[in-house]
Amino acid sequence: MANIKPLLKPLVFIAMLTPLLWLFWQWGLLFMGKTGALGANPIEASNRFLGDSALKLLLLTLMITPIRDITRWPAITRLRRMVGLFAFFYASVHLVSYFGMDLLFSIPALLKDIAKRTYITLGMTAFLLLIPLALTSTNAMIRRMGPKKWAQLHKLIYAIAFLAVLHYFFMTRGNQPGPWLHLGVLLILLGWRIAKWLPARRLLSMDTGPKMGK
Amino acid sequence: MIRVSKPWELSENQCTPEKLYLDRRQIIGSLGLSCGLVASGAIAKPPAPDLPLVAKTSKWSISDPATPEKLATSYNNFYEFGTDKSDPAKYAHALITRPWAITVEGEADKTGTFSVDDLIRPDELEERIYRLRCVEAWSMVIPWIGVPLRKILARFEPNSKARYVQFETRFEPEQMRGTRWPVLDWPYVEGLRMDEAMHDLTLMAVGMYGRHLPNQNGAPLRLIVPWKYGFKSIKSIVKIRFTANEPTNSWKKSAPREYGFYSNVNPKVDHPRWSQATERVIGGGSFSSLFNRRDTEMFNGYGEAVAQMYAGMNLKKNF
Ligand code: HEM
Numbered sequence: 001m002a003n004i005k006p007l008l009k010p011l012v013f014i015a016m017l018t019p020l021l022w023l024f025w026q027w028g029l030l031f032m033g034k035t036g037a038l039g040a041n042p043i044e045a046s047n048r049f050l051g052d053s054a055l056k057l058l059l060l061t062l063m064i065t066p067i068r069d070i071t072r073w074p075a076i077t078r079l080r081r082m083v084g085l086f087a088f089f090y091a092s093v094h095l096v097s098y099f100g101m102d103l104l105f106s107i108p109a110l111l112k113d114i115a116k117r118t119y120i121t122l123g124m125t126a127f128l129l130l131i132p133l134a135l136t137s138t139n140a141m142i143r144r145m146g147p148k149k150w151a152q153l154h155k156l157i158y159a160i161a162f163l164a165v166l167h168y169f170f171m172t173r174g175n176q177p178g179p180w181l182h183l184g185v186l187l188i189l190l191g192w193r194i195a196k197w198l199p200a201r202r203l204l205s206m207d208t209g210p211k212m213g214k
Numbered sequence: 215m216i217r218v219s220k221p222w223e224l225s226e227n228q229c230t231p232e233k234l235y236l237d238r239r240q241i242i243g244s245l246g247l248s249c250g251l252v253a254s255g256a257i258a259k260p261p262a263p264d265l266p267l268v269a270k271t272s273k274w275s276i277s278d279p280a281t282p283e284k285l286a287t288s289y290n291n292f293y294e295f296g297t298d299k300s301d302p303a304k305y306a307h308a309l310i311t312r313p314w315a316i317t318v319e320g321e322a323d324k325t326g327t328f329s330v331d332d333l334i335r336p337d338e339l340e341e342r343i344y345r346l347r348c349v350e351a352w353s354m355v356i357p358w359i360g361v362p363l364r365k366i367l368a369r370f371e372p373n374s375k376a377r378y379v380q381f382e383t384r385f386e387p388e389q390m391r392g393t394r395w396p397v398l399d400w401p402y403v404e405g406l407r408m409d410e411a412m413h414d415l416t417l418m419a420v421g422m423y424g425r426h427l428p429n430q431n432g433a434p435l436r437l438i439v440p441w442k443y444g445f446k447s448i449k450s451i452v453k454i455r456f457t458a459n460e461p462t463n464s465w466k467k468s469a470p471r472e473y474g475f476y477s478n479v480n481p482k483v484d485h486p487r488w489s490q491a492t493e494r495v496i497g498g499g500s501f502s503s504l505f506n507r508r509d510t511e512m513f514n515g516y517g518e519a520v521a522q523m524y525a526g527m528n529l530k531k532n533f
Binding site: 030031033035039040041042043044101104116117118119171172173174175176177178 | 284285286288289293297299300352395396397398465468469484486487494496497500501504505
């Protein structure tokens with residue numbers, strides 16, 4: 001156990017990079033004239049794969065605290081920043097893949113889409129909100145902001161996760177199971193926090209109750 | 215692109231499906247298994263998808279190179295088998311396509327239940343190479359084999375009240391795993407105005423690429439309405455209903471702001487999710503063609519043949 005610890009971060013780093021490496025490999029196959037796992041419409045498949053990866057990593061980021069609570073293994077929180085930054089990274093590649101391969105880098109087309117298509121508006125909002133979180137994910141920034149303000153800013157992750165799931169809802173046609181599944185996971189992760197927060201608050205109000213009566 | 219011989223172009227000496235059926239029964243007979251049960255079991259089996267189909271050529275075919283068959287049979291929107299494009303090819307084999315009954319109801323004199331093999335007459339089969347334009351802004355070119363729908367509908371003798379015709383897809387959760395979740399209000403339904411249904415371009419397809427339809431492409435019989443978005447071309451049909459009033463269609467029911475009854479391909483009317491001005495051409499062959507888009511044509515290029523049916527209609531309102 002003791003000597004796996006220094007390996008943990010590099011291992012997780014490689015694991016998080018694997019989906020992108022796989023995607024590059026598939027494009028390599030396509031370049032050599034072979035149809036790979038991306039199928040008949042590789043651009044669509046890539047955009048979706050990247051969006052799925054970004055959302056899954058976003059939820060994984062939110063999963064770290066419950067996992068810590070359940071396993072009582074505090075060291076795992078040291079992975080949270082990396083997972084969160086990978087979520088941002090995949091969202092960025094998702095955006096670039098859409099902007100580049102679908103819109104062929106046309107800024108007017110992107111602006112038109114953001115204004116016109118609800119799911120793009122939602123996705124873009126989620127992405128823009130992720131930027132300040134990514135920028136402040138350094139030790140220096142935490143020191144500069146102070147842990148309290150920093151933690152407050154990073155509560156944005158909940159709104160971002162909701163926007164991302166909403167983006168998924170609005171993107172799919174019909175009433176598909178995928179968005180519901182991700183919403184379910186998000187609600188459980190939020191519920192975990194509320195369940196932790198509620199008893200703590202009740203204890204607090206019991207403490208202050210009598211004082212306020214005076 | 216060089217066009218080599220197409221796999222679905224058959225030489226004269228190849229057997230008709232009927233002959234193959236007979237051969238199969240003869241083989242079974244010669245093996246001494248000639249009890250009636252076995253023989254009728256053999257007939258009730260779905261035709262193997264690799265059985266060749268013989269069809270006449272058609273003046274309606276376009277000359278664009280066909281999408282590779284492998285792509286047309288592995289990239290499908292058939293939500294009854296799952297919402298991922300690769301799901302139908304993975305799961306549609308569970309659908310049993312023989313025996314297959316089609317119920318005909320409503321405003322017609324000859325209603326009732328018919329077997330698919332009675333409705334499709336082999337001598338009426340035509341090959342039609344059509345462009346298929348999906349509402350998701352991609353297109354394929356597919357050599358369908360089928361019978362003009364008008365020839366089939368005429369046999370039911372629709373009466374003077376029949377102004378529309380509605381179609382219904384099979385709904386069988388046991389065999390169609392996608393229907394266990396209410397993606398749409400199952401069963402899937404679609405409709406056409408009578409003049410659209412009777413237009414010579416409208417095809418009841420039973421095959422593609424020279425063979426019987428694979429299940430993921432709508433076996434054993436499906437509609438092809440080439441000037442409308444793909445979702446109008448309803449698959450695996452079990453019901454045909456003649457109606458006096460405009461029938462509902464599943465996508466319109468699901469999202470009336472996004473999908474209408476007509477759903478004619480129209481580059482000028484955007485869908486809230488996709489611009490319809492251009493389309494990605496699936497399966498161009500080269501690496502760079504993966505990025506190819508072509509300008510979407512009004513009525514998917516079939517305007518000359520169909521535009522007069524919509525003369526005087528506001529196509530932005532009737533999308
Ligand atoms: C936090 C940011 C984002 C997350 C987590 C996210 C996630 C997702 C997810 C889960 C999907 C559905 C994938 C599927 O159906 O399998 C999706 C699809 C999509 N997203 Fe995002 N997204 C984000 C930001 C964006 C942005 C900024 C854009 C573009 C400006 C965008 C454009 C798209 C498009 C175009 C699709 C649909 C692709 C298609 O139709 O094939 N997304 N995204």
